[in-house]
Amino acid sequence: MSKPISRILLVNDEKLVLKALVKGLNAAARQLDNPLGATFIGVETAQEALAAIREDGDIQAVIVDDQLHRVGEQGGARKKKLQMSALDLVHAIHAHRPELDVYILIAQQDEAEVVNTLLCEAVDGYFYRDDPDYFGWYRILSTQLLERAHTPFYDKLKQYVFMAKDAWHTPGHSSGDSLRGSPWAEDFYDFMGEHIFRGDLSCSVPMLDSLLHPTGIIDEAQQIAAKAFGAHRTFFATNGTSTANKVILQTLLAPGDKLLLDRNCHKSVHHGVVISGALPVYLDSSTNLEYGLFGPVPKQLIFKAIEDNTDARAMILTSCTYDGLRYDLPPIIAKAHEHGIKVIIDEAWYGHARFHPEFRPTALEAGADFATQSTHKVMSAFSQASMIHVNEVVEFNEHVFRENYNMHTSTSPQYSMIASLDVARRQMSMEGYKLLSRTLALAAELKELINSTGVFRVLELDDLLPEEVKQDGVRLDPTKVTVDISASGYTVDDLQKLLFERYNIQIEKSTFNTITLLLTIGTTKSKVARLYDALMRISRETRAPRRLYRTPAIPHFTRLKYLPRDAFYCGGELAPLLDEADQVNQALAGRVSSDQVVPYPPGIPVLVPGQVITPEIISYLVNLLRSQKQTELHGVVFDGWLPCIRVLTAEDEAGLRTLDGKA
Ligand SMILES: Cc1ncc(COP(=O)(O)O)c(C=O)c1O
Missing domain, CATH: 3.90.1150.10 (Aspartate Aminotransferase, domain 1)
Incomplete structure (x- = not known):
């Protein structure tokens, strides 16, 4: 395994002092335990410090002098001017790389004043220059780095596996013993590798904590993740962001509560609407027909929807989208908050954003109350491993959240998935920027x-x-x-x-x-x-270019006649999209869909449960079925060769209450 390097940058404008500090701390690093490869380097100005932090991804911590001066000529006399206040430098470092540990070196007489002035979340500690206890300083710096690099769950899982306890519990393969030596299954064991099986344990092992009621190493791993991702609380999800979205919607929304949602939201959000019984207010996404892409909801449309629905409980948007488009979130979130509307951002594709300024602000930094992230999509976690980040502090109802979380979480979660979240977090925190x-x-x-x-x-x-x-x-x-x-x-x-x-x-x-x-x-x-x-x-094949295919325009949203949950739980009946002459079945117009119908791509629901079907919608679906590009049509069922969708029967409708009071 390659050895880590952890450079610690000292910023001090006095050459001799800087030299002595770097020398003393490097000597301590050489003489004491140094598992993270700590070395110390120095620069004299704030600008050099910021350049080093930008360019050197191995810098893990910074020690900033409490007063940085530059020497200037004034009327022949050499005079010192302040380069940048230590607090400004700390903020600039934090804005660029919030994961770095930052310390202040106190040189002034009045340390209480310095600490008061510099007291902010971005400062991790203080050293007093006149007390150069290099061994002590080094131990403090090294301990904090080790805490950031610590993977409590993964470490304990490894330790448990190496203890090789006899298993009298699930899973049935019993550390792979059922597969080893089997003429029918050993090849699977060999292909997957020993540790997949040895690390596949069950909640019968108390020292590995419980995902459903974490009080030990899973709780600790989640707390470290919260710090790394800038959240108040973080929860690991082992069934992807698909489940994370449902957990949050079910936590926040009671039946009938209003939810503003981008119609382009992932289908898990639409499933969350059904499960929670929420009343959705759909926001039409912008569309780029030339390239068949669906963009964000226009800002003015969001603002108007907020103004028109100030009684909404929550709003959920996707940022960034699958195509990488991300909203200018701060004003949107601020507008929703003006009316007490909670904001959830689906960051399934954007979990990495915290670790490089090119991608920030993250949803949480922009003020979102909740963010869901597929840690597996662009970071190193196993598939299905996601995180739920919570930024509500006072209003967060942990008990209700936990009930909903547990409702959607297996009582036999995959432990290697949890370990992969722990390790993915460590990796991003230590080398994500690089x-x-x-x-x-x-x-x-x-x-x-x-x-x-x-x-x-x-x-x-x-x-x-x-x-x-x-x-x-x-x-x-x-x-x-x-x-x-x-x-x-x-x-x-x-x-x-x-x-x-x-x-x-x-x-x-x-x-x-x-x-x-x-x-x-x-x-x-x-x-x-x-x-x-x-x-x-x-x-180089020099084929004749072809014209851009124009993507069929997705029909606008039509009337939502019934609550999606009510429509979904009706039995309904299957109705064909084509008539006997193999043409668009016009008899479907005016009927109400029981299911979500989603062409993929683009993955935007054309119908949601409770929505009234129009001739344009049926034609759109039939065109997609006949198009030369293979499109999956989720929600379309084939009765033999005939494509059908599930719609409400007249009896179903007779038993339901319309949302607008009209027939
Ligand atoms: C925007 C969005 N949200 C949520 C999900 C679901 O994520 P997961 O695959 O982690 O369940 C996806 C999946 O592609 C997605 O695109």
Whole structure:
């Protein structure tokens, strides 16, 4: 295993003092235990300090002198001027890399005054310059770094596995004993590896704590995660952000409570509406028909929805979207809060944002009350491993949250998934900045290489943004790269097949005219080179370019006649989308959907339970079914070859109350 490096930066404008401090602390690091590879370096100015923090991803802590001067000439006399106050420097460091430990070196006489002036969350501790106890200082610095790098759950899991206790409990494979030596199953054991099985334990092991009632190492791991991600409380979720969203909606919303939601929200949010019995107010997302992409909801539309629904209990938006578009959240959240509306941000694709200034502010930094993140999507956790971050302090009802959390969580959670969350957090906290800097550099390089093919073109923010949100301060996560492929002459399905079969490349997703490449902290230079090689070769085939396929416009939202929960729990009946002449079944117009119907891509529900069906909606679905691009239609059921959807019967409707009081 490669050894960690932890550089600790001292900022002091007095050359000799700085030299002595660096020397003394490095000597202490050499003589004492140094598991994290701590070394000390020094700079004399605030500007040099900020440059070092920007450029050196191995810097883990900073010690700032309480008064930084620069020497200037004034009327021939040398005079000292303040470079930047220590507090300003601490804030600048925190704004750039909030994960760093920051200490103040007190040189002034009145230390109480310094501590009072500099008292802020970003300061982790103080050292007194006239008391250079280098061993003591080093131990304090080293202990704090070790705390940040600590993985309580993962460490204990490993320790337990190495104790090799005899298992008289679940799971049935009993540390893999049922598989080893089996002619039918040993190959699975060999393929997966020993520790997958040895680490697959059950809640019968008390020293491993309980995800459903954490009081030990899981609680500790969650607390460290909360600090790292800037949350008040953090909860690990082992069934993805799909479950995390449902837990929060069910916690916040009682039946009939109003929820403002982007219609483009992930289907788990729509499921949360059904489960909670909430009354949804759908906000239409902006649409870019040229590239078949769905953008954020226009800011003015959100503001108007808030003003029109000041009685709403909560609002949920997705930021960033699958395509990397992120809202200018602070004013939106502030507007919702003006009316006491809780804000939940689905950051399934944006969990890494805390660890690089390019991506910030995070939803929590922008003031959101809750954020859900798929730690597995772009960081190192196993699939399904997500986090729920809570920023409510006084109003957070932990008991109600816990009841809902437990309702959605298996009583046999996968322990390696919990360990992976612990480790993913450690990795981001200790080297997230460095890894994300590399990923951003690779994204810039990839973009240049793709554009240099002259055939494939990376879409810029301006290409991606639908017209109606161009002035809304929306930004793009550069690690999600959307490429216009139309000039290659290939259809997207054929190109995907070619990349997969001939070039061994699997992409993230596609639309009619684009492919999307997802860069993560695991993206390497070799993968970039191989992708470029493939695209360059395909470009040289000189096929005739084709026109952009125009994505069928998604029909606007129609009337919501019944509460989604009421409509969903009716039996309903299956009704065909096509009539006997194989044409659009006009008889469906005016009927009410019992299910959510979601074409994927784009993944936006065309129908939700309780919504009135129109001829445009049926035509849209039929067009998608007949289109040459394969589109999954979630919610469409095939009765033999006939595509059907579930709708309410007349008897169902007779038993329901309409939302607007009309028939
Ligand atoms: C916006 C959004 N939210 C939530 C989810 C669900 O996340 P998970 O796969 O972690 O359940 C997804 C999945 O793609 C998503 O795109």
